[in-house]
Amino acid sequence: MNGARRLYFDHNASAPVRPAAADAVARALQMPGNPSSVHGEGRAARGLLEIARRQVAEATGGQSRDVVFTSGATEALNALLRPELQPATGPERLSRLLIGATEHAAVRDGHSFAADATQTVPIDENGVIVISALEKALAALRGDGAFAPALVAIQLANNETGAIQPLADIARVVEAAGAVLVVDAVQAIGKIPFDLAASGASAIAISGHKFGGPKGAGAIIFNGERIRFGRALIAGGGQELRRRSGTENLPGIAGMAAAISDAAKEQSAFAVRSLVWRTRIEAHVLAIAGDAIIFARDAARLPNTTLFSIPGLKAETLLMALDLAGIALSSGAACSSGKVGRSHVLDAMGVTPDLADGAIRVSTGWNTTDLDVSDFCERLQNALTPILQRRNQRAA
Ligand code: PLP
Numbered sequence: 001m002n003g004a005r006r007l008y009f010d011h012n013a014s015a016p017v018r019p020a021a022a023d024a025v026a027r028a029l030q031m032p033g034n035p036s037s038v039h040g041e042g043r044a045a046r047g048l049l050e051i052a053r054r055q056v057a058e059a060t061g062g063q064s065r066d067v068v069f070t071s072g073a074t075e076a077l078n079a080l081l082r083p084e085l086q087p088a089t090g091p092e093r094l095s096r097l098l099i100g101a102t103e104h105a106a107v108r109d110g111h112s113f114a115a116d117a118t119q120t121v122p123i124d125e126n127g128v129i130v131i132s133a134l135e136k137a138l139a140a141l142r143g144d145g146a147f148a149p150a151l152v153a154i155q156l157a158n159n160e161t162g163a164i165q166p167l168a169d170i171a172r173v174v175e176a177a178g179a180v181l182v183v184d185a186v187q188a189i190g191k192i193p194f195d196l197a198a199s200g201a202s203a204i205a206i207s208g209h210k211f212g213g214p215k216g217a218g219a220i221i222f223n224g225e226r227i228r229f230g231r232a233l234i235a236g237g238g239q240e241l242r243r244r245s246g247t248e249n250l251p252g253i254a255g256m257a258a259a260i261s262d263a264a265k266e267q268s269a270f271a272v273r274s275l276v277w278r279t280r281i282e283a284h285v286l287a288i289a290g291d292a293i294i295f296a297r298d299a300a301r302l303p304n305t306t307l308f309s310i311p312g313l314k315a316e317t318l319l320m321a322l323d324l325a326g327i328a329l330s331s332g333a334a335c336s337s338g339k340v341g342r343s344h345v346l347d348a349m350g351v352t353p354d355l356a357d358g359a360i361r362v363s364t365g366w367n368t369t370d371l372d373v374s375d376f377c378e379r380l381q382n383a384l385t386p387i388l389q390r391r392n393q394r395a396a
Contacts, residue, residue: 011365084230162305171200190263208256
């Protein structure tokens with residue numbers, strides 16, 4: 001049972017690097033030039049950087065000139081969610097920040113609005129934004145009189161439950177209120193279709209390591225001229241059209257670009273494959289433990305993600321037992337210390353603390369196979385059966 005073959009089902013935390021991305025990193029590492037240098041080596045590095053920019057733009061429905069490379073999505077979101085972000089038509093500063101109740105810590109803790117200028121938009125029991133509440137919150141701001149545009153930050157898909165937000169409805173309400181929309185598209189890329197130009201977002205944040213690029217590379221992609229930075233994200237040598245200084249991380253950027261190209265090409269086939277696996281895994285979990293709860297089950301969800309809890313079982317116990325069985329999973333809310341934390345996502349969805357403490361997430365990705373899923377189901381059953389027997393004895 002504890003076979004040597006590991007089963008990696010934690011793609012939402014970080015995906016294995018795609019072969020095309022590893023090749024692109026290796027090629028970039030061979031290039032000595034600085035993209036800002038004028039000699040041949042510098043121009044070659046600049047050429048690679050601009051090809052990568054085009055690939056990222058094409059895969060997301062944006063324009064090359066609107067791509068700003070960053071160290072990841074956390075940096076991208078920190079940079080975007082600032083009061084001094086400038087709407088093309090509006091006043092100098094944004095008045096308030098509205099965020100979804102299930103946003104990632106990079107949004108919740110990464111913005112720099114004052115606490116009393118920040119508001120949380122409620123979600124329903126499936127983790128989906130309540131559109132009428134967003135509409136009301138924006139209307140109340142207009143009613144305040146001293147109106148300056150608000151900034152709304154919403155994730156397209158949740159990293160824990162996979163719940164997908166109704167972006168078209170959100171964009172319509174935000175636009176009608178004259179507000180600005182920033183979308184955390186980190187978990188959506190490569191899993192569901194996305195087109196920045198048609199999205200209604202003013203900018204998005206993406207992260208290379210979530211779709212098979214190297215860790216530590218991400219990007220902001222602006223949707224044309226709707227918004228711009230009030231000041232450079234990092235000041236210095238003026239790289240990235242003076243928006244983010246510092247010599248670019250060419251290997252990371254080239255790897256991310258190769259990965260996003262592949263991810264975009266494979267997205268629809270992957271969605272079909274992964275939905276079959278998710279359906280199979282969820283049916284299997286329910287066959288092993290009939291009282292298991294699958295979170296956000298009634299929402300549109302990422303096809304690769306399932307988050308479930310079995311009453312009476314703690315996530316830590318399950319994760320350790322499954323790790324011993326050769327399976328890598330996360331609790332939805334694993335924090336940076338490696339400990340299992342309480343999920344603010346499940347809290348916001350009104351899930352009881354006992355159930356929330358048991359939540360574990362299964363997420364498939366580009367290199368998952370049918371055999372992986374079969375082996376996963378078998379090992380899950382073998383690992384869970386004795387744990388469930390002990391639980392049932394305790395309850396008897
Ligand atoms: N937003 C979401 C929804 C995420 O899942 C993550 C990563 O877990 C981030 C933002 C942060 O991305 P990064 O790891 O590139 O900083």
